[in-house]
Amino acid sequence: MKTKTFTRKGASFTYRIFFTVLCLLGLFPAEPAAANIFDDLSQEVSRAFDYLMPDAWQDENVRLALGGGALQVPDYEGSNDYKTQLFPMIDFRLGDAILFQTNQVKLVATDRPLRMGAIARLDLGRSQDANPAVAEINKVGTAIEVGGFAEGIVDNWVMQIELRQDILSGHKGLIAKATLGRLFELGERWRVIAAGRMNWANNRYTDSFFEITPAEAAASGYRPFNPGGGFKDIGAGVIGSYAASDRVTVQAGFGYQRLLGGASNSPIVTGPGSADQMTAGIAVRYTVWRTQE
Secondary structure: OEEEEOOOOHHHHHHHHHHHHHHHOOOOOOOHHHHHHHOOOOHHHHHHHHHOOOHHHOOOOEEEEEEEEEEEEEOOOOOOEEEEEEEEEEEEEEOOOEEEEOOEEEEEEEOOOOEEEEEEEEEOOEOOOOOHHHOOOOOEOOEEEEEEEEEEEEOOEEEEEEEEEEOOOOOOOEEEEEEEEEEEEEOOOEEEEEEEEEEEEOHHHHHHHHOEOHHHHHHHOOOOEOOOOEEEEEEEEEEEEEEOOOOEEEEEEEEEEEEOHHHHHOHHHHOOOOOEEEEEEEEEEEEEEEOOO
8 A cells, every 4th residue: 555645735725625615605606617626636535524523423512613634545536545635624503503514514404303404515526636547537526415414323323324416517426325333432531433334326426436438448548447326335434532621622533445336346446446445534623612501
């Protein structure tokens, strides 16, 4: 497994995050051309947030928290090369109805018996510069995925279901995610969650990330390949959270993902890549504003 270091200038990265917030909140026209702004960032960063910011276990009294951290992620989904990516963290709640985290916004319709509502989520796509293995494969633009969700904790069992469709002409696909985990509270300061997850994707999604068209085959040397839709991956992760003080929390996570079906058989996976994918990261959160219990 090869590793390389990857960083971004703060101003440029902050601009991309700010633009993303505007798109998700509907304050900026999310035209297809806007996707080009994000093409040089990695889809793996948006997916890796799942391992550091699980919605279901966050303190609901926190209204605004800021922070940042570092992730070790594959160059692209299916890659065997890894990079280190710095990232910001933003956690904002407007009452109990609007929940914003760095790469997604949730509008809560009800919280009984489960929290359910609408979701808008950012997928950063894949650049041809992500790795030489995909240099001759068409890029995948940034997607804004919208759909619905249901999640909750019952007797420390955590469950989450999401169904999201791209509306920004990125991967143009539909993806469903199911997660089941267990929350462990180890004293007053430590919390750990272990969870398993599975993702399903339709043809449009898998074609965007794993298909090799005849033109791409001629340019890259790969064989033509059509992955088809179906269960895309299965995985598990462990996340730990330590409350260093009333305002500072340190979070660390590790996740393993196994690509399935057509995704695992794509030439960009079976050749230079790997169906076994890992993600690791650490982050620090500072609570700026919280309500009284």
